[in-house]
Amino acid sequence: MAMAVFRREGRRLLPSIAARPIAAIRSPLASEQEEGPLGVRSISTQVVRNRMKSVKNIQKITKAMKMVAASKLRAVQGRAENSRGLWQPFTALLGDNPSIDVKKSVVVTLSSDKGLCGGINSTVVKVSRALYKLNAGPEKEVKFVIVGEKAKAIMFRDSKNDIALSVTELNKNPLNYAQVSVLADDILKNVEFDALRIVYNKFHSVVAFLPTVATVLSPEVIEKESEIGGKLGELDSYEIEGGETKGEILQNLAEFQFSCVMFNAVLENACSEMGARMSAMDSSSRNAGEMLDRLTLTYNRTRQASITTELIEIISGASALEAAK
Template sequence: EMAPRGGRSVSTQVVRNRMKSVKNIQKITKAMKMVAASKLRSAQQRVENSRGLWQPFTALLGDTPRIDVKKNVIVAVTSDKGLCGSIHSASVNVSKALYKLISGSERETKYVILGEKGKVQMVSDSKDDIAMTITELQLQKTPINFTQISELADIILKNVEFDAIRIVFNKFRHVVIHWPTVATILSPEVVERESEAGGMLGIWIHMRLKRGDEIRSASESCGVPVACVRLLILIS
């Protein structure tokens, strides 16, 4: 079709090709959304299932974020890839704030960074304080599982000296909200010291519940399953 003299013209065929291209992109995008939604549901289900393993023990023993120790290790959990910069930034910012909070003249504080994204953000101004970095976490084709986490934990425990490890991660709430969270893990020496000082940790290490009614009473008072109470007694 010819445009008026002096006016702009666009070939009808060019417009048709462009519309066809846009429709194809819409189909691809819709398929990608469906795949992403499926992966999200699967990952969310694994997260919810894993909470039954650690939440009861946290309820029993509690967390000790303010414990005073000389050697602290901050584990910043990020990923190697992903268009989720705010999640990585939150983990890094909380880690840096925690470093300032627990550092001191007589304390040694180091970072362990999981994921390339956290490494990139922290190496510029905290290079001297980084004890180790672990990247390429997503080369594993299988979903993250207990075996992989155990291997990562072994690497950290064998290569870093610590009295307390502070794990900084984003706790999943829903798709658009993740809460920056800090979990504390104590060394065996500090656990023994704290158990002698009393508190929930000391109570459970020194208690030996045998009768069923005592175990049920402890379960009800702490708000955790009976099976978790029995398991804690076995390992204490």
């Protein structure tokens, strides 16, 4: 809601800036005299007053958005931190292999549905493109799965042929595991992959977000890797209970790992979004304040100048009358 108001406000402001490029601030005297009706000597302060009013309104909106983001951040931050416990055991067991070389990679890019949150969406897109370049090649295929409206808009421009799925409106209800697991299930059923690379912003603090890549391998690749040895070689030292084969266990594990990692990634990204929006709105309300100060100064100066002019006119008129006597 607040964002819509802000956008409307912005649109109303823009043409007035474009029509009189900062002239209202720099040289109010010159521009006003040109615009005023002929024969009127007093300087109109209307334009500056209107701009002050709109800047003040924008400041109010950005302040309100900052408050909203701050309170949402507090709610989601605790959940994001708690959800870290979900993927950590998987990384301990299966490892995280960002450098693995496979035929079919799927890059899952997480972004927000709404804007006004700094650069977090463009950083994930940048990282996803870098991953695309790293993994694409002859006989190798990279597809994108895009979560969120913003990354979709950016990716649509240059890599729309590589998009396999896009997901939006994830943030309508508070994020929960059931939702993310249904999403993970849909992704698993609709794309073929050897490795899923999930790109998201990991939340460090309100001002620091690290673009992060989490890799989830398909069960076949895990099996192959563990036979070769290396980090996954220890997998054989685990004892498997029950009548399942290693392949079945690995398939179940990989699927569950994906949904857990997705859950954490979605939460971390939502958290980063709120943090980024908070700091963006903070700086924009500060900028609005600075602009308001400048405009107030101009306004007062203009007012004073017009008073001075009027005084001079009266005095010189009076003295001219006196001299005529």
